[in-house]
Amino acid sequence: MVHITDEMKEIVGRSKGFAVATATKEGEPNVVPVAFGKVLPEDEILLMDIFMKKTEENIKANPRVAISVWDLDTLRGYQFKGIVRIETSGAIFDEGVKMVKAMMPELNPKAAVIVKVDSIYVTSPGPDAGKIVE
Numbered sequence: 759m760v761h762i763t764d765e766m767k768e769i770v771g772r773s774k775g776f777a778v779a780t781a782t783k784e785g786e787p788n789v790v791p792v793a794f795g796k797v798l799p800e801d802e803i804l805l806m807d808i809f810m811k812k813t814e815e816n817i818k819a820n821p822r823v824a825i826s827v828w829d830l831d832t833l834r835g836y837q838f839k840g841i842v843r844i845e846t847s848g849a850i851f852d853e854g855v856k857m858v859k860a861m862m863p864e865l866n867p868k869a870a871v872i873v874k875v876d877s878i879y880v881t882s883p884g885p886d887a888g889k890i891v892e
C-alpha cells in the first residue's frame with residue numbers, strides 16, 4: 759500500500775512543478791511540464807489540464823502515467839506512478855480551478871487530472887536511486 763509521506767509532500771511543495779509522462783497505446787512517449795498541481799488526501803495527485811493536448815489524448819487511450827518531482831536545493835526527488843481519472847466538475851475540479859485562478863485568473867482549466875498513485879520510486883542521487891518505496 760503506497761503512502762505519499764510528509765517528506766514527499768514537502769518536495770512537491772518546494773518543486774517548481776511536475777514532469778508528467780504519458781504514452782500512447784503503442785508506447786510512443788510524451789513528457790510535459792505541469793505547474794498547477796498538488797497532493798490530495800488518499801494518496802492522489804491533482805494536475806490541472808489547461809493546455810494539455812497529446813497528454814489528454816494519451817490519458818484517454820492509456821490512463822497509466824508517471825510523474826517526477828524534485829527539489830534541486832536538496833537533491834531529493836520521487837517518481838510517482840498511477841492511474842488517472844478525469845473530472846470536469848465537482849469538489850476536486852473546483853479546488854483546482856481555485857488554485858489556478860489564484861495565480862493566473864485569466865486561465866480556464868478544462869479538467870482535473872487525478873492520479874491514484876500505486877507505486878513510488880526514489881530518484882534522489884545515491885544508493886537508493888531507482889528503488890521502489892515500500
Ligand SMILES: Cc1cc2nc3c(=O)[nH]c(=O)nc-3n(C[C@H](O)[C@H](O)[C@H](O)COP(=O)(O)O)c2cc1C
Pocket residue numbers: 775788789790791792793794795806807808809810811812813814
Ligand atoms: C513551466 C510550464 C508550466 C506548465 N504548466 C501547465 C499546467 O499546469 N497545466 C497544463 O495543462 N499545461 C501546462 N503547461 C503546458 C504543458 O507543458 C504542455 O505544453 C501542454 O500539455 C501541451 O503539450 P501536450 O500536447 O504534449 O500535452 C506548462 C508548460 C510550462 C513550460
